[in-house]
Amino acid sequence: MDSNVITDLRQMLGEGAVILENEPLSRHTTFGVGGPAQVYISVNRQELIDILAYAKEKNIPCTVIGNGSNLLVSDRGIDGIVLSIGSRMNKVTLGPTDQEQVVITAEAGAVLPSVAREAAGKWLSGLEFASGIPGTVGGAVVMNAGAYGGEMKDVLRRVTVLKPDGTIEVVGVRDMKLGYRTSRFLTSDEIILDADILLTREDHDVILARMDKNANKRKASQPIGQRSAGSTFRRVDQGRGDAASNRMPAWQLIQEAGMKEASVGGAAVSEKHSGFIINKGNATATDVYCLIRKVQKAVKATCGVDLETEVRLLGEFPKEEEEQ
Numbered sequence: 431m432d433s434n435v436i437t438d439l440r441q442m443l444g445e446g447a448v449i450l451e452n453e454p455l456s457r458h459t460t461f462g463v464g465g466p467a468q469v470y471i472s473v474n475r476q477e478l479i480d481i482l483a484y485a486k487e488k489n490i491p492c493t494v495i496g497n498g499s500n501l502l503v504s505d506r507g508i509d510g511i512v513l514s515i516g517s518r519m520n521k522v523t524l525g526p527t528d529q530e531q532v533v534i535t536a537e538a539g540a541v542l543p544s545v546a547r548e549a550a551g552k553w554l555s556g557l558e559f560a561s562g563i564p565g566t567v568g569g570a571v572v573m574n575a576g577a578y579g580g581e582m583k584d585v586l587r588r589v590t591v592l593k594p595d596g597t598i599e600v601v602g603v604r605d606m607k608l609g610y611r612t613s614r615f616l617t618s619d620e621i622i623l624d625a626d627i628l629l630t631r632e633d634h635d636v637i638l639a640r641m642d643k644n645a646n647k648r649k650a651s652q653p654i655g656q657r658s659a660g661s662t663f664r665r666v667d668q669g670r671g672d673a674a675s676n677r678m679p680a681w682q683l684i685q686e687a688g689m690k691e692a693s694v695g696g697a698a699v700s701e702k703h704s705g706f707i708i709n710k711g712n713a714t715a716t717d718v719y720c721l722i723r724k725v726q727k728a729v730k731a732t733c734g735v736d737l738e739t740e741v742r743l744l745g746e747f748p749k750e751e752e753e754q
């Protein structure tokens with residue numbers, strides 16, 4: 431990247447801006463792995479718009495990340511500018527509260543558990559399923575994040591997006607192509623700026639009890655406290671419908687394939703939940719990637735099923751012949 435880029439960015443964002451060069455993305459992903467971003471900037475809404483326009487003009491690649499809780503970033507890192515949508519873009523605004531249903535508008539960088547707790551504090555139900563999902567609102571829209579019978583699709587009304595041509599558009603829920611852990615935004619290059627979420631009045635204690643129940647289920651079944659990106663693999667379509675509950679959990683196939691205790695380097699299949707690959711502390715992204723491939727090959731050989739990753743891969747990974 432041209433050395434004037436940093437000077438240009440400083441000029442554009444002002445002297446106080448934090449522009450990090452060669453920033454290890456292991457610091458910004460829940461897996462705790464990943465090489466450097468050439469340039470890393472935590473942005474607010476206007477900075478995001480300005481930087482993307484500048485990068486387009488200069489032909490510099492840009493990658494948007496949220497909380498990095500569904501990402502496997504390669505050890506080689508990411509070229510160009512990584513734009514982090516998080517704590518500088520996380521306002522939550524409540525609509526009129528004199529009705530049974532209330533719209534909250536959350537900026538893309540607001541983190542789901544905080545939004546869910548804030549909603550509960552206002553006696554608003556609908557986000558209980560999301561109270562343990564450690565992503566941002568933007569990441570959750572893109573992934574149609576869900577758990578325990580709920581998903582973003584159930585509560586989303588519309589989102590504001592920044593389109594690749596720099597225009598801003600409002601997209602209604604029907605046009606988002608939300609499905610099991612998918613949306614049109616996975617491939618459209620649109621960036622979520624904020625989301626309108628429709629919630630319903632309910633007793634505060636009832637909402638909190640639901641959240642507690644979900645948290646206890648999570649604690650009992652998932653490797654909380656260990657570094658991961660949640661479920662590594664997507665549940666498998668069995669031809670019974672798109673909903674998560676109609677799909678076969680990946681952990682069943684992983685166990686059937688004898689991969690319950692598989693590991694590569696510092697990456698291992700979690701003892702507590704075979705659907706989670708964890709970083710035992712010293713894993714590289716290549717370890718995680720090679721373990722993913724090992725599990726996929728074993729499941730294919732034993733069960734004849736192609737397991738797809740739910741985790742999003744960013745950057746370059748080893749070619750087939752280089753896999754460990």
Ligand SMILES: Cc1cc2nc3c(=O)[nH]c(=O)nc-3n(C[C@H](O)[C@H](O)[C@H](O)COP(=O)(O)OP(=O)(O)OC[C@H]3O[C@@H](n4cnc5c(N)ncnc54)[C@H](O)[C@@H]3O)c2cc1C
Pocket residue numbers: 460493494495496497498499500501515538562563564565566567568569570571572573574575576577615620621622623658659660661742
């Ligand atoms: C312990 C643990 C438990 C988890 N449990 C669940 C669960 O129960 N259910 C579930 O669905 N997921 C779960 N996850 C996965 C993850 O939290 C979700 O997928 C979450 O929605 C990802 O949000 P994020 O902000 O971290 O996105 P990132 O991981 O940062 O990004 C994910 C994708 O979204 C894109 N993106 C992010 N923000 C934007 C934006 N504003 N505009 C456009 N694109 C954007 C990125 O480019 C990337 O492609 C879990 C993860 C962990 C670590």
